[in-house]
Amino acid sequence: MARQKKYSEEEVVEKAMNLFWKNGFESTSMQMLEKEMGINKFSIYSSFGSKNGLFIECLNSYKIELNRLMDKLRATENGAADIKQYFYDFLEFSKGSDLGKGCLVTNTSNEIDIYTDEKITEVLINSTNDVKQLFASSLRKELEKDELIIEQQADYLLLAMFGLSSASRLFTKTQLHNYIENTFKNI
């Protein structure tokens, strides 16, 4: 062994993640990443291999943060009301300095031409499935209903969450809250 790294990979990934979250994948250049992460291009490449490789680490870092929100929902047993709270929690979680930052997974799904990068696509699909399963199991606790209804309501709320996170980058807090309230009127 020789020299030790001056930086923590975990720390620089989190910085990169926040930059990707705010600006998107394509609009975030290696130059911006160098500055934000505080390390040289060479160090980025030696630690993560490529911009894609770094981005995948960022997606994983994001999922860990998002999982703290999901754990809160997992811990409760009141069905739809808790999912609604999850929607509000998400808005708080994704708050930017002015408009919201959306969800890194959703933003990426909107940006990336699907199936362009196999590994990234896989993370996105898995993450989406996780959220749907979380909604389904939350609904199951409340409803004791036909699995078909559970499936449909979970899918509905999945798309609503997808829409909300996309919309959070453009619409006002009032509009977003109004959207949540109306979404849960009939659940």
Add this chain to the structure above:
Amino acid sequence: MARQKKYSEEEVVEKAMNLFWKNGFESTSMQMLEKEMGINKFSIYSSFGSKNGLFIECLNSYKIELNRLMDKLRATENGAADIKQYFYDFLEFSKGSDLGKGCLVTNTSNEIDIYTDEKITEVLINSTNDVKQLFASSLRKELEKDELIIEQQADYLLLAMFGLSSASRLFTKTQLHNYIENTFKNI
């Protein structure tokens, strides 16, 4: 006067529009546009000034097409049921070869860093307002209710439409139809 143009600007704009619609603004290169529009870069620049200038023409061309859908809704007087039909009509309108293409306005809102290009932002905002006003006036015909309720329901449906068009690029027809049905249960 000297030579006449070999191409119709209207025709090449529509071809460009479809390319932007499918691939997004950034991912559509001048090289791709040359090929798809069947004219040289020079001709594109002499007709439209810049990539942004061409794109704005494409947004206008898109709005003309979208207005045909909106006219159908304008012509009816049955409130929410017709708006629901508009949602289904939109899915048909935005159908791609495999997954949907979404809405050019929504796709652009998701892609562009808001307020980066003033002119583009203006078109996006105006277009969004138009849709909201269309929903509001449709609801007004049915409801005879408090303007506040109209406003809230129109905003709710606006965000639902925004979410649907974003989701249409990623989710299945079944999921999208299920989303529409559940959305209108709340109206």
Add this chain to the structure above:
DNA sequence: CCTTAAACTAAACGAACGTTTAGTTATTTT
């Protein structure tokens, strides 16, 4: 203490981007 190897800096890489320019062709008008 000296060798060695990994982490560092900084510069350059080729490719692709949007845009411009120089030079040619074609058609209208005088």
Add this chain to the structure above:
DNA sequence: AAAATAACTAAACGTTCGTTTAGTTTAAGG
């Protein structure tokens, strides 16, 4: 028919992108 002018072709422009490479510094192991 000649002159004029706009549409055309094709090549090159300067930037920026992600990535790589050459050369230097640092510190651990024998």
